[in-house]
Amino acid sequence: MKKTLLLLVSIFACIHFSFAQKYQYTVDLKNIQDDKLSVTLLTPKVTSKKVIFSLPKIIPGTYAISDYGNFITELVALNEKGKKLPVRQINVNQWEISKSKKLAKITYTVEDIFDTDKSHNIYPMAATNIEVNKNVVINSPGVFGYLEEKGKLPFEVTFSKPENFYASSSRIPTVTNTTTDVFHLSDLDDLYDTPIMYGVADTTSVKVGNCDVLISVYSPNQLIHAKEIAGWLTSLLQGAKKYLGGKLPTDRYAFLYYFKDPMEKQSFKPGLAGALEHTTSSFYYLPELPPDQLKSFIVDVSSHEFFHIITPLTIASKEVKAFNYNTPILSEHLWLYEGSTEYTAHHVQVKSGINTEQEFLDKLSKKIADAESKYNDTLAFTQLSKYAATTYAEQYGNVYQKGALIAACLDIYLLHLSDGGYGFKNLTHDLGVRFGKQRYFEDDQLFDEIEKLSYPEIKQFLVKYVQGTTPIPYDYYFGLAGIKYQASGERKLVPDSGAGKKALMVQKAWLKAD
Ligand SMILES: [Zn+2]
Structure with missing residues (x-):
């Protein structure tokens, strides 16, 4: 009896241990103030005395220094009881946390990049937008950090959201209801490879061969719509399917388009637009113009991002x-x-x-x-x-x-x-x-x-x-x-x-x- 009990206890401990070994992020999209988000991280267990928490300096596909740490403020590390642990920022992207064996939680504030006053070198298609009740662009390297040596652990990300907000992404939330979405990402690469655009949905889906394609649009003046773009992309993707020998290389893909109102403030070089590829999606930052002026450009750039697969x-x-x-x-x-x-x-x-x-x-x-x-x-x-x-x-x-x-x-x-x-x-x-x-x-x-x-x-x-x-x-x-x-x-x-x-x-x- 004793032995069995011990075994049960050790199995339980083991399950508990592996359960704890993940990042659990919570992001509040309901209480946005001054284009800032509050982020809470329940950390995986740290066994070293010190640990470094990082935001990325550079991300795949951009070939330029981004320094996302510039947009993180009020970073606090806490133990289980909510007591602050010593934190020292060692460079723009990294924070060293001491007494980290006791680390349980990190909280911080994220400022968005689209309309920041700070000077920076981040491409718009890799940047974040935090606009209350309108649009939130989660280009995840601008929002989430990681602990050194722990990039291979899974991430669970929970968003609490306004009821009219819809999450557009190639990843389907594992839990979703009117106020909450939960996403599971297998590791840091997967997290940074998965942009999510929140807003009032203008989305449409098309099926091309084996592939479910989501098209999501944010056009603040409703100049351009998802259905219209879907029409253009359908012939392109049919062509791609044939070109690639009859099958598209993914079963699910999301095209996420953010159209920039030319009258709104922005932090990028004037005229800068572009798109960034991910394994099963791509994110676009383009000027909001009448569709006939954008059509061939959108087809060309969407084709480019898709073929990055x-x-x-x-x-x-x-x-x-x-x-x-x-x-x-x-x-x-x-x-x-x-x-x-x-x-x-x-x-x-x-x-x-x-x-x-x-x-x-x-x-x-x-x-x-x-x-x-x-x-x-x-x-x-x-x-x-x-x-x-x-x-x-x-x-x-x-x-x-x-x-x-x-x-x-x-x-x-x-x-x-x-x-x-x-x-x-x-x-x-x-x-x-x-x-x-x-x-x-x-x-x-x-x-x-x-x-x-x-x-x-x-x-x-x-x-x-x-x-x-x-x-x-x-x-x-x-x-x-x-x-x-x-x-x-x-x-x-x-x-x-x-x-x-x-x-x-x-x-x-x-x-x-x-
Ligand atoms: Zn490219």
């Missing part, structure tokens, strides 16, 4: 997948993560008939013009990438220009070498199979891995034009697909009427609808 959210190096939130360590391969995503976002549109061939070529022509006139064309792209958050921050924009052109040339070159049978999307598909979501490559292995899946010539291209400093001879590579590049006067890519048989075959494989 492939790169880098499936195929990436250690720097991306084992992400360090407090020390910027970037990968050399932004040409793959941003460049090839940008290329694919447009290529899918010509392959599915949303764009004509000439519209697609015009987009690429503009990228050549921008890459050559606005950026340093002899800077090694791997170096630009590695130091995109620091030394080469000014060159970062070239990942969307030359980065996309690198992918375009690789696509044509692969089709040329394989007689139209194996293009860039086949290569990324095979890299995805090789590495999958859970594994990563080492930066310096990538070109060898690509060579193994394709041709030695492809590795030579990457070594010369991506790792090296030689500008890409666009006329040569586009010429392989029977496309002429007029480098003088109006820079333009046009079909070459004198193209040979092989070039025309490559052109067909490259541009014609599947």
Whole structure:
């Protein structure tokens, strides 16, 4: 009897112990004052005498220093009895808590970023908004912190909310009623990968093949509606499904759009807009304009964010997948993560008939013009990438220009070498199979891995034009697909009427609808 009882007790203790090993956050969306949120964290058990509580310095996908700690104030650490523990802020993002074996609770206040007076370097699509009764954007790195060495523990986040507020996210709350939502996130990466937009719902859902797609819109002057965007995105996603071989890479996806009223105060550089990718969602900060002025931009940028599922959210190096939130360590391969995503976002549109061939070529022509006139064309792209958050921050924009052109040339070159049978999307598909979501490559292995899946010539291209400093001879590579590049006067890519048989075959494989 005794033994059994002991066993029961130890099982109970064990369950209790593992139950306690999670973060339990509570956020009050009902009592917002001065665009500030009160956050309470019941901490997991700490066994060291001191522990560091951090907000991120940098997050995946932004390639810039964010310093979210700037927006945290009144941080207090408490023991079980509610007695304060010593806290010392050691830098903008980190607080050292002493006597941390007794730590039970941390409370603090979060100020929003969209309209702050503080100067900062955070992109709007990675920022927070806290506007009472209207809209709350939970870009989670701006709201939630973590304890050092405890990033792998699960997070439970409870929001108490006004009755008319709806949570838009790719994650479904495990508990939801008119006043409360509870979300469970498997670890810190999952938490920071899951934005939630709260507000009066303008949402719609569409089903594309295997994927349930949520479209959520905040348009303060009701200029643009979720249903309208859903119409545009449905043909894009149908095209994406076909492009990717008949199946979308996720069963659930959320597009979250925040449209900025041009009359409202904001803290970003004038004209700054953009979007940020996540594994099963993307968040957009865009100007609130009449829909006809926004349509093609929204389709292009939504396509870009969606295709990030492939790169880098499936195929990436250690720097991306084992992400360090407090020390910027970037990968050399932004040409793959941003460049090839940008290329694919447009290529899918010509392959599915949303764009004509000439519209697609015009987009690429503009990228050549921008890459050559606005950026340093002899800077090694791997170096630009590695130091995109620091030394080469000014060159970062070239990942969307030359980065996309690198992918375009690789696509044509692969089709040329394989007689139209194996293009860039086949290569990324095979890299995805090789590495999958859970594994990563080492930066310096990538070109060898690509060579193994394709041709030695492809590795030579990457070594010369991506790792090296030689500008890409666009006329040569586009010429392989029977496309002429007029480098003088109006820079333009046009079909070459004198193209040979092989070039025309490559052109067909490259541009014609599947
Ligand atoms: Zn991107």
